[in-house]
Amino acid sequence: MVSFLSMERPAVEVFQYKDKEQSSNLLLQLNRLRQEKILTDVLLCADNTEIPCHRNVLVSSSPYFRAMFCNNFMERYKTKINLKGVTFAILSRVIDYVYTGLISISMDIVLPLMQAASMLQYGRLFEACSSFLQEQMSPDNCLSMIRLSEIMNCNSLRDRAKAMAMKSFSDVSASEDLCELSLPELMGYLEDDSLCAEEEQVFETLVSWIHHDPISRRGAISDLFKRVRLRYIHPTYLFQFIANDPLIQSSTLCTELIESVRRLMFSVSTKCTGDKAVDLEPLWVAPRRYTYHDMLVVMGGRKNNEQTSREALVFDESSQKWQRLAKLPMRLYKASYVALHSVLYVIGGLTTNTKYRQVSTAVYTLSLKTNQWRTAEPMLEPRFAHQSVSYLHFIFVLGGLGPDRQVTGSVERYNSMFNQWESMAPMPEAVLYPAVAATNQRIYVFGGEDATQNPVRIIQVYHISRNMWSKMENRTVKNVSAPAAVLDDKIYIIGGYTRRMIAYDTKANRFIKCANLKDRRMHHSATVLNNKLYITGGRYINGHDVIEDSDNFECYDPKTDTWSPKGTLPYKLFDHGSLTMASVSQTWAKSQDIM
Template sequence: MHEKTDSRMDLKPKPLLDVFHYKDPEQPSQLLTQLNLLRQQQVFTDVLLCSDNIEIPCHRNVLASSSPYFTAMFCHNFRESQQQKVRLKGIPSGILRSIVDYVYTGSIVIIMDTVVPLMQAVSMLQYARLFEACSHFLQEQLSPENCLSMIRLSDILQCGSLREKAREMAVQNFSDVSTSEDLCEMSLPELLRYLEDDGLCAEEEQVFETLLAWIHHDPFSRRGAISDLFQKVRLRFIHPTYLFQFIASDPLVQSSNLCSEIIESVRRLMFSVSAKCGSDLKPLWVTPRRYTCRETLVLVGGRKNNEQTSREALLFDQGTHRWRCLAKLPLRLHKAAYVCLHSVLYVLGGLTMNTELNAVSNAVYTLSLKTNQWRTAEAMVQPRFAHQSITYLHYIFVLGGLGLDMQLCDTVERYSSMFNQWELMAPMPTAVLHPAIAANDQRIYLFGGQDAMQNPVRMIQVYHIGRNLWSKMENRTVKNVSAPAVVIDNKIYIVGGYTRRMIAYDTKSNKFLKCKNLKERRMHHAATVLDDKLYVTGGRFINGHDVIEDSDCFECYDPKTDAWTSKGTLPYKLFDHGSLSMVCVSNRPNSP
């Protein structure tokens, strides 16, 4: 038999604690409370802080332990270490009393009426945390109306955190701040720093108008600053009409030889149809956009849900990854062309769909994201639809399509934003419908397409913009119809076109490179470039049963990794639409 064992014998006694670390959480506050009572009862107080006509009893050791200023005063061989009364000049008595209360209680009430003298006093007495508390209080009071005066105040107080926040508000609210009296009171160095800030939330036209307003506030002493200020305007991103008709004719600009030379250099650059500039203009011309001018994706027109031609215009909010509705097109247009020039969206021609008799149009409609309103612009020379359009520098080119007689045409016309007029250019060597089109290095490239009998055309047609001349070459690699093309790093990417293929044409080596295929045979889709990546939207595709379907696809291709990723879906199925990258001004990070 087994003996029963008592389970209690298996329990081992817990070891005794040799050390117990105890921390009383209430001790610091209770100590402060008792020290404050001793101060109020004047027990052990050994120094009087004096200001105006008041004397505040304190303990030297408490003051010395609270601030480097008092540490130096009482713990070194300064005369105050032996004095019973210490006079603090320049500190109002009420402020001094509040600071002493703060030292003994850790609490203080900060109000707008006294925050500035309080900050000056605590800066002198070296209470860093209280100084930053005051700075935080002022930051909470910031508004577009007072941010410039707060910047000046921060300089007086030598408060970096306040200056940073006030400046941030100033650059993000440029429209409100630029019209304020405070801006006109800025010194020239201050204004120069302000206008050269990459984060300035402004269009360059407004930057120019702001510097004019500043000069006109005191023209006698400031007119000489026009040359320095003018170089802060990023002329490359100003609409040519505004630049050559308004800025160039301004008396202040004309009074400066440097300004006149800069404008003339820009004029020569644009007339030469060259994207390259001379060394004299390069420092100004290559300055990038301010980073508040963000590119965003806009879709417009097309055929929606295979039901009807759409009047919709959508903007993709990169912050929320949602689509936002813009103002609707004035009318339904079938197979119009869509381009963006100088941050303005252009809808060109098309077949009008809101009348009993459909009519071929030469009308041009424009949309600015700033106003979100459609306007009519100078009409094209010829009515057309199913045509191609592209921009280069300050030009819009319109090529081919179907004309009034519904016949395929070879005509080309060009719009100059400098002169706001259209003119006919040299016609295409071979009229084609639905080619892929791209512009690079003073040339427009047309790849493939189909002829009047709807046969694929295996050809590259090249238009030299400066010479107004065409050339063409047969190429068996080209076999696209209804495919978009985009340019990234001197390579023209042709995306699909009744095929899954995507190929890149290297304009320097005159060679084609194979890229990662699309998932399906795609056509009538749209493509654009954002941040050096290719975005493809909508279109039609041929499924596994050789049936054509409409698509709501939204995909991105990265040339660096040769990989496709899905960006979700469009709000509806869409094809024959425009997809454009447009610049808009935003003071919200990562959003348009």
């Protein structure tokens, strides 16, 4: 007779069964035994109140109790253990957690609960308290949380609180807690590259800290002032506000540092010279804090070939989306656009808001910090269709058309240190729509067209420190309405009624051919962002020799000599500005994305 089992499939030799409810049921039963005081063999006491427990459960749950009951300590032989440093209310919650795995954490008990978890070596409970505190963290209390983390020796809480303090330093610096920091602690923040603050804020913070206890802290001014990265402070703020601060004036070293910066800027040089300037060099070359982000801003121009635009857009590279900034107060046709000290300048142009068009001397500024437009000191001469370029603390305005609509070669310079304009040596040859770039104490003006709208094949070079021009003919140059941008010691001239892009090596005085554009482009704009060249909008000549407006947005990588698309602008645009601006705060980020 064949057995029943033999008719089935061959039996598995081992069947591994796992009861998923066994561990939770066991814990549940042990808790019931504890509550009914069955087989409990030790009493934990706090505030003269006893809690019956099982030694084996305590030993299994904590290294603290394992050491107490499994080594030759006197507690091993006692049936009643007095625990000091913990209240009955907290101890009872901890024991409930040991037997159930559940506990309610609130602000009124989190600190004594955390202390008890640390003492009794319940690591996961300790980290649960840390997580709870991290959820309650804000810029107002993160410095207090750091203090607490040091007392509790809690790395996770300290790291999170420190990160918030660094990220929200503008808010943290206004808190009373910051004034309680020690000098080494404050120095640690101010010298950290990841501090999310503008240098003006760094200076104001150290002043507030000193004023909190001026008698004992006044002597720290020079050490703290060295942590301010003077190179990235607006000259007006540095020389009109900081230089006149009584604390700074009381320190010989601080005043010498400021004077070194002043001499450096006046010399229009990037190298430190002179005996007193030696101390400045390591401070001057200190890198920009890497919480600054370079943002691509597109401004003004002719929108959808309908009217001059008041729009200002910023491109968020992380989300690959465009967002709106505050609108320019005035429509300005063929104004110029330039960035200096994280401020956007819109200079001159032809007003289109009024019945009679007027050539303007007006200058409007926009700070990404406030996202608000202001008027600045006007130019000396009204002009439009001109070029502007920044270098160190200067803005140079070159050429364009005056009120008589005649091409001018005049040049004027804005000194941001003194907030004033001054006339400079005129260009040797007045041209419209050249490619302009500044590098190595020189401004290069490539090509353009003359008063009869004929392209000119010349390079005009302005020596900034000497206020002198030189001119040389070059058959390679033939560009009109083409932007120029400086990248890796080369000046890139992009298009200009052609697909060609060439790079001018200023040191070798030679041109290098680069990858062509897809279309014959003009009236577009270019800027450098993260060591790449970004081209926006413009006009192009299609296959039927018809000029069309463009919403093109593309990027050139000089390392690979290749172009890649970056999507499109929100609308077609030409004769606009495309700029790179550094920012810490992003006040515009609250506005809705455009696309």
